[in-house]
Amino acid sequence: MRKISTTAEKFLWSLLRNRQLHKAKFRRQHPIGNYILDFYCHESHLAVELDGSGHGEPEQQELDMQRTEWLNNQSIRVIRFWNNEVLENIQGVLQRIAEALIPLPNPLPKGEGAKNIAPRLLYEYETPTAEPHVSEVPNISPYLISAGNTLVQARSTPLCNVPELIYGSMANDGGNLLLNSAEKVELVAKEPRSEKFLRRLYGSQEFINNEERWCLWLKDVLPSDLRAMPEVMRRVEAVRKHRLKSIRKATQDLAAFATLFGEIRHVEAPYLLVPGVSSERRVYIPIGFMPKDTIATDLCRILPNATLYHFGVLSSLLHITWVKHVCGRLKSDYRYSNTIVYNNFPWAESPTDAQKQAVERSAQAVLDARSAFPQSSLADLYDPLTMPPALVKAHQDLDRAVEKCYRAGKAFASDEERITLLFELYEKYTAPLTAEAQSKKQQKNKARTRQNESI
DSSP: OOOOOOHHHHHHHHHHGGGGTTOOOOOOEETTTTTTEEEEEEETTTEEEEGGGGGSSSSHHHHHHHHHHHHHHHHHHHHHHHHHHHHHHHHHHHHHHHOOOOOOOOOOTTTOOOSSOOEEEEEEOOOSSSSOEEEOOOOOOTTBBBBBBOOOOOOOOOOSSSSEEOOBOOSTTTTTTTEEHHHHHHHHHHGGGGGGGGEEEEEEHHHTTOOOEEEEEOTTTHHHHTTTOOOHHHHHHHHEEEETTTTOOHHHHHGGGSSSBBBOOOOOOOOEEEEEETTTTTOOOOOOOOOOOEEBTHHHHEEEEEOHHHHHHHHEEEEEEHHHHHHHETTTTOOIIIIIIIOOOOOOOOOOOOHHHHHHHHHHHHHHHTTTTTSHHHHHHHHHHTTTTTHHHHHHHHHHHHHHHHOOOOOSSSSHHHHHHHHHHHHHHHHHHHHHHHHHHHHHHHHHHHHHHHH
């Protein structure tokens, strides 16, 4: 626990303490696992984290993402703010925290009448600055929609029969195996044989903004080749020293394999790349197929063996609606995880071959529309203000094709209809698993009781 709080932390705490915000009980500097949370509301399973400028560094962002992932796996939602956001826009910060708070359990426990209970009002905003649409609902779910109290739990494998989404590879190299475009040119000029060991590297930022970055991929390098490249040898030695300085024994052990990334998950086959973080301003999360000779970092998720159908569904408005409701956040941006978002996503129950083929055709049309703008990055193509009309139209056609796999009749009129159907499917798919888990728990309790009685 830090002894000295920042000015932003003191200011926000002065407004959260003593149940000042929607009567929610917040704890300050609350320990969970190996972490200390800046502010935590146990009633809502909500952590609020404040970050200084140091959290903008790539290595710290990676640590923040790992922290958020772990907390999400404990069913704790995380929202993050910059310190200057708190100091300059405190009303906006408090509004976002208030919107993230989960109401008290509904319905009330037996014995507590409803006659003195205020109506449950759900506020929906088309934009953050728009006037709210208010509706009275029978129950407000943990995801602030009119639904039951189902809480999506972390899963290690997909709920449906789809390929597994995995993390990209983690260098854990102190930056010594990574190069920008200028460093790459300089290295090849000095040591031409190094070129065959260089591969394009993509994190979320590089993928979305088409930024050029490279890595030394020395997985199959011959010792004789390595010794003939002094500059590469210097970088490998720097990796070894970096890992030996770590306080983690596992990282220290990796010093013996200094030519390699710390964690290699790359497969020598084409894959679908899903950025780990994407701006909430975008209507869709940009994803894409990548050639087998490119390396995705652990700031991305990769889907080997993906088809056009998988690309189409994950690129659809239906899927992004699921993401918006269940994902974690890095600041206000979407934080895409495999355990919470992808593994729990309820894919269409039984689409026909014709429906799947329609999705594949529409998915290819999206890729074709993108390819018509080779000089534009995905950030350019998916900015709401600059998205080309041809790409907008292709995505709208894809949305209709995907939604027909779920509901062949009337089209969805709103995101509320979409998320309601998705949670109905989720509850249907998980009901047998929940029943099986409860049965096993009952059997264990009975066995424990019999054991105690025999003593």
